[in-house]
Amino acid sequence: MRIETPHPALRATFSHKGRREGPPPTPTLQSPERRVLAMAMSVELPALERTDAPEVTARASSARLRRYTGPALGLLLPVGLALAWEIAVWAGLSNGRLVPPPTKIFATMVELAKSGELSRHIIATLSRVASGFVIGVVAGTLFGAISGYWGLARRLLDPTVQALRAIPSIAWVPLFILWLGIFETSKVALIAVGVFFPVYLGVMGAILSVDRKIVEVGRTFRLSGPAMIRRILLPAVLPAYVVALRVGLGLGWMFVVAAEFMGASEGLGYLLIDGQQLGKPAQIVAAIVIFAILGKTTDWLIEIATAPLLRWQDAFGGRSGAA
Template sequence: MSNHLAAPVDAPSAADAAELAHAASAARAGLASLVRGVAGQRARRVLLALLLPVTALLAMEFSVRGGLIPSNLLPAPSQILDTLRDLGAQGLFGHIAASTLRVAAGFASGAILAVLLGATVGLSRHAEAILDPTFQALRAIPSLAWVPLLLLWLGIDEAPKIVLIAIGAFFPIYMGVASGIRGVDRKLIEVARLYRLSNIALTKRVLLPAALPAILTGLRNGLSLAWMFMVAAELIAASKGLGYLLSDGRETSRADIVLAAITLLAILGKISDTLMAAIEQRSLAWRDSYA
């Protein structure tokens, strides 16, 4: 038998090494450029988001300082900051914590009930015929109309406040869940039936993903309404909370306290909505949408 010696493998030449180094450098430069582009896009979005409020605040400041608007009716933003600083020394965090806890408890209660009943109505035509007309009628009742009834039923403790916030959060979430499930494309259901999916698998793999955008939109709307109903709830003999500060500012003719409380409500509402939007974006990362 003749022995065949294997041909030696050529070592990479200097030109090949230089080409590889150039490719790696180009990849690093491209990645760095992409990161800078994303960071620059986020910075531009932040600047655009701040454009309107900063312009409005500057216009208010100069209008009040120039005497165009009486300061007792519309305090300057700098005066509102001073009021917030004074309130901070007088227990402002306690008011913020009280309102936030009430919103969290009311929103959680209303959301759980709304998801259960909304899913029931969305999945069953009989449940829709029984429950939906009543819920649509109750949805039209203004928030303040519930206040005297809740006072009669539950007294003036925390219970009526949380129930009122739960009522405010319930209806938009219920509508989102029910309409999201009812709006699932019938062709998706038919394909799932062809694959003989069980009801649990059908709900998990078809109905829930298809209805999730509407459900999350309902949750965001419900959270916003929970903050709005919280103000009405804290008019029920509250001794702490941002709604109490609003009432106190009205009774003492302190427009700066009223505007300080409104500012805090706007900030807290925006923070909670941003968190909910982040959850929505993460949950719907699979969706190939226009956005």
């Protein structure tokens, strides 16, 4: 099974070997042709001796085909389930009242979109997530960097931050409402708190785990403090930072729902509550689907924005990450 699909794992193992022992057989797996060649080689080892041209091109086209069938494979299950449910409701096996069929969900979305409601809710939620995320990331990065860089600050600051982290963030809601009112500020604050902790932890952990040996290289070239940060620490920390950002964003999306549950007149969370109170399951599912799409899209945006900076990584998933 593994052998048939050119799984990223295979490519990774292959290149890993090349790096370790002697002159690598196919060192760069970056250009498509080479990657295809590497695939062909990992698929069928005896083919090494007889790499005649038609063979290779045939494999190249089938590999190209597979690259598109890969994502399609992932869609098979949800689309299949949706289709099955649609047919079940259409055939009268279920009335689809509590679990509305896909067409009904889609119709609800279209209806909301036509009236301009949908974009209003999406913009409300997106702007909350965005401002909460930005505040959380800035604060998390700042405090994480301070705690990671200065031992004294870490001993002073970290225990308190860790204690605060142990508090379930939802527990802040009543306090935030009392302090900041029931409008936007308290919502953004809750999201920012959710984003802060993973970013703080990620940045601090990443700085603490920068390889001493690499830092020593910087020292032998007499880098000043700022140059050391710019030329050694920042690039070394970047991969972990991107992960922290993505985790933070995920929590931001989680907390926006909690924030919008605590009394909102617009936003996707409001659509959820409204759907529950007025008994409109299609609206609830529509909001959930939009959450999924927005969450995935924003995560993907971070991924593609940072991919060029992380091309150098030699990691198990490194090569498949960009695709």
